[in-house]
Amino acid sequence: MIILNWIELSIHTTNDALEPVTNILNEIGTNGVVIEDPADLSREKRDVFGEVYELDKTKYPNEGLIIKSYFLQNDRWAETLEVIRLRINNLKQYKINLGKNKMTTDIVKEEDWENEWKKYFKPMKVTNRITIVPSWEQYKKTSQDELIITIDPGMAFGTGTHPTTILSLQALEKVIQPNDLVMDVGIGSGILSIAAVLLGAKHVYGYDLDEVAVSSSKQNRDSNHLENEITIKQNDLLKNVDKRVNIIVSNILADILLRLVDDAWNNLEDAGYFITSGIIEAKQQFLIDKLLNTGFEVIETNQYENWVSIIAQKKINSR
Structure with a gap:
């Protein structure tokens, strides 16, 4: 078995810079991002749904937040780091507050990362019906209606506990109908695809450009015994995809x-739903305008902390 070394790049910045910096890291090819935000220490969601792990206060900054990003260690890393530094510094011309804008690096072995997750990631109820359970934990249902998703985050970092994922899960619960066909665009660790099947979907087509996410989501799909219900492929969003489904979630x-x-419009059936999440408040209206101009009707918007999700519907004969 080949053990990979990963570069952990930590960037001390601000909430204002979170999305543009994360976007830069994704475009350059990060294999995962973790946010260490001191607001996590006092979030009410832990009291509502249940704690994932005990947070170590000493690892959190007193101001701003830390974005940790992971890259495979190779002989091009120094060049990659310089590109990241230049692109982030370039954000200043758009009057984005970068705060301390301090970068540090460390080397993390893959097995060390996995062992760290096993120490801290515990079963967590993320919606009224869905509980996320790490693959190494034993867990018994607390009610007959409870739905269990078994997850091994690996290097895709998706545990289902982030506000944007919870918003997506809640939206799926609202709109999904038995035997629906679903697309999950940006499948990550596969949580939304698995949830869709457990909620009644007939089949889910999952896509992600990141080969690490594709591998991780396939592993989680198989751990939940849903090989026949979820098809996963590497793809750039929905480029060259031509299917008709009832729901697209991204x-x-x-x-x-x-x-x-x-x-999304072209791949949805009439009256189909387009669920979007991962939206900061400042970008909400831009996306709503695009949806409306394309012919969608915005059914509802929901907010969890500083994140927004949108449920839109493809209206019959609206174009």
Whole structure:
């Protein structure tokens, strides 16, 4: 077995810079992002749904937040780091407050990362019906209606506990009908695809450009014994995809969602739903305008902390 080394790049910045910096890291090819935000220490959601792990206060900054990003260690890393530094510094011309804008690096072995998750990631109820359970934990249902998703985050970092994922899960619960066909664009660790099947979908087609996410989501799909219900492929959003489904769900950055709207329209059945999440408040109206101009009707918007999700519907004969 080949053990990979990963570069952990930590960027101490601000909430204002969170989305543009994360977008830069994604475009350059990060294999995962973790946000260490001191607001996590006092979020009410832990009291509502249940704690994931005990947070170590000493790892959180007193001001701003820390974005941790992971890249495979190779001989091009120094060049990659310089590109990241230049692009982030370039954000100043757009009057984005970068705060301390301090970058540090460390080397993390893959097995060390996995062991760290096993120490801290515990079962967590993320909606009224869905509980996320790590693959190494034993867990018994607390009610007959409870739905269990078994997850091994690996290097895709998706545990289902982020506000944008919870918003997506809640939206799926509202609109999904038995035997629906679903697309999950930006599948990550596969949580939304698995949830869709457990909620009644007949089949889910999952797409992600990141090969690490594709591998992780396939592993989680198989751990939940849903090989026949979920098809996963590497793809750039919905480019060259031509299917008709009842629901498309996408939990990615707002700027990328803007590029997805037209293809989502073309792949939805009439009256189908387009669920989007991963949107900061400042970008909400841009996406709503794009949805409306394309012919969608915005059914509802929901907010969790500083994040927004939108449920839109493809109206019959609206174009």
